[in-house]
Amino acid sequence: MSWWDIAEGSGYDSFGKKALRVDLVQCAFCGELGKFKTHARLENTNTSGKTLHYDTLKCEQCGNNTFVFWAIGSGGLQSFHQLPWPTRTTRWPDHWPDDVGRYWLQATRSIEAANWDAAALMARSAVQLTLRHAQAEGSNLYTEINDLGKKGILPPVMVEWAHEVRVLGNGNAHPMPGEVGTTAADAQAVVEYLNMLLKVVFDLPHQIEKHRARKITKP
Numbered sequence: 001m002s003w004w005d006i007a008e009g010s011g012y013d014s015f016g017k018k019a020l021r022v023d024l025v026q027c028a029f030c031g032e033l034g035k036f037k038t039h040a041r042l043e044n045t046n047t048s049g050k051t052l053h054y055d056t057l058k059c060e061q062c063g064n065n066t067f068v069f070w071a072i073g074s075g076g077l078q079s080f081h082q083l084p085w086p087t088r089t090t091r092w093p094d095h096w097p098d099d100v101g102r103y104w105l106q107a108t109r110s111i112e113a114a115n116w117d118a119a120a121l122m123a124r125s126a127v128q129l130t131l132r133h134a135q136a137e138g139s140n141l142y143t144e145i146n147d148l149g150k151k152g153i154l155p156p157v158m159v160e161w162a163h164e165v166r167v168l169g170n171g172n173a174h175p176m177p178g179e180v181g182t183t184a185a186d187a188q189a190v191v192e193y194l195n196m197l198l199k200v201v202f203d204l205p206h207q208i209e210k211h212r213a214r215k216i217t218k219p
């Protein structure tokens with residue numbers, strides 16, 4: 001792997017333009033997304049015509065600078081690395097449904113902030129939505145997960161694991177008076193389960209699809 005390989009095979013859609021997707025760059029200082037002015041721009045092109053870009057962007061909201069190293073690959077995708085990078089999670093992959101992404105984001109941010117009840121609630125909702133997107137049938141999360149196991153969408157280990165994740169089994173969405181709070185371990189367990197579920201249901205098919213498309217276009 002050389003830095004020249006950036007954006008080859010994976011990255012964001014460039015929509016046919018030879019410009020950085022500034023809308024995806026987030027200011028690490030104030031959290032504002034895509035509100036930058038280009039401050040300085042350098043580039044270097046190799047003999048096969050690939051250009052590496054080195055941009056310095058100035059945030060219009062807070063005035064701080066962000067360095068972005070980026071390129072567009074031969075397949076038209078673009079990829080970038082920024083410095084400094086945001087320390088809080090702010091977005092989800094494009095190929096996830098937005099509703100799932102929103103819940104996942106709130107679950108993840110709640111973990112980062114040590115809000116265990118909120119993390120568990122959001123992660124459980126994201127699991128539920130993901131199962132619905134995968135057309136799972138059943139009257140509760142366990143039966144829906146079993147259903148996806150029977151259909152071959154989830155591997156047996158994911159079905160077994162679900163029964164060890166306490167939050168998936170209880171009705172966290174309906175609070176009862178005097179209930180004890182979610183523990184850090186329980187909140188982290190359900191978020192870990194969610195992350196693996198998203199990998200299996202959305203990431204894996206997406207990656208395989210991209211890989212197969214690539215093989216067809218290359219002689």
Ligand SMILES: [Zn+2]
Pocket residue numbers: 027028029030031032059060061062063064
């Ligand atoms: Zn800013």
